[in-house]
Amino acid sequence: MDGRVLHFHLAGINNQNFIMRDEETGSWWQQVTGECVLGPLKGRRLHASDFDELTFDEWKRESAGNGRVLRPDPRVQAAGRYEAADWERQMQHVRVATTLADPNAVLPARTLVVGVQAGGASKAYPFDALQKQNPVVDRVGGVPVLVLVAEDGKSVRVFDRRLDGRALEFFRREGSPTLFDAETGSTWDFDGQASAGALAGRRLLKIPSLKDYWFDWRAYHADTGVYIH
Numbered sequence: 001m002d003g004r005v006l007h008f009h010l011a012g013i014n015n016q017n018f019i020m021r022d023e024e025t026g027s028w029w030q031q032v033t034g035e036c037v038l039g040p041l042k043g044r045r046l047h048a049s050d051f052d053e054l055t056f057d058e059w060k061r062e063s064a065g066n067g068r069v070l071r072p073d074p075r076v077q078a079a080g081r082y083e084a085a086d087w088e089r090q091m092q093h094v095r096v097a098t099t100l101a102d103p104n105a106v107l108p109a110r111t112l113v114v115g116v117q118a119g120g121a122s123k124a125y126p127f128d129a130l131q132k133q134n135p136v137v138d139r140v141g142g143v144p145v146l147v148l149v150a151e152d153g154k155s156v157r158v159f160d161r162r163l164d165g166r167a168l169e170f171f172r173r174e175g176s177p178t179l180f181d182a183e184t185g186s187t188w189d190f191d192g193q194a195s196a197g198a199l200a201g202r203r204l205l206k207i208p209s210l211k212d213y214w215f216d217w218r219a220y221h222a223d224t225g226v227y228i229h
Helices: 056-063 074-078 087-091 125-131 214-222
Strands: 008-014 017-022 028-030 036-038 112-118 121-126 135-140 143-149 158-162 170-172 179-181 194-196 205-207 209-213
Touching: 008 028, 017 214, 112 125, 112 135, 112 143, 112 158, 112 214, 121 125, 121 135, 121 214, 125 143, 158 209, 209 214
Parallel strands: none
Antiparallel strands: 008 017, 017 028, 028 036, 112 121, 112 209, 135 143, 143 158, 158 205, 170 179
């Protein structure tokens, strides 16, 4: 921030979303938006870095074993203090307590969604809908987007499907994991790159996305649209 590196610690919870406190100024920051909500830097916003939320198998496949892994702390693991593997399922039964909850929400509060912002607009894609209809070809704020689920059925990426000023249409053949574009018949992978065909080697621009609960996405994106399959 302004050329200074800030160091953050968990300070508390606001509307069921983490609040981070920086050591340098004592300012408090909202996790989901990166906005400073209290302190000397109030109103400033951290720049969001691109990231992926992938299964370990998908990460290993893409990194070809050349990455680094944060190992569990054996003492914490022995004490049973890590969350259980079925944590998401358990959270479905936890009450949502937030002043920003929407009583007229079109989705149950803890529906897992993939949130996308593009062209000055935002849209939430229910994760179960993405798993059933893969890929999803859509528009957000006038930007033609491709929402793609990996073969593992869990990892998701979003791309701008324009290439050389033309919006490509994508599809899969029934029973096949291979992704094609309708314009040239080129095949594409989960990294947004054409692996064969007339467009081989070309790559789509990735659009940042956030896998989140509906209540949290809705609270901080009041005008969000919702993808209805």
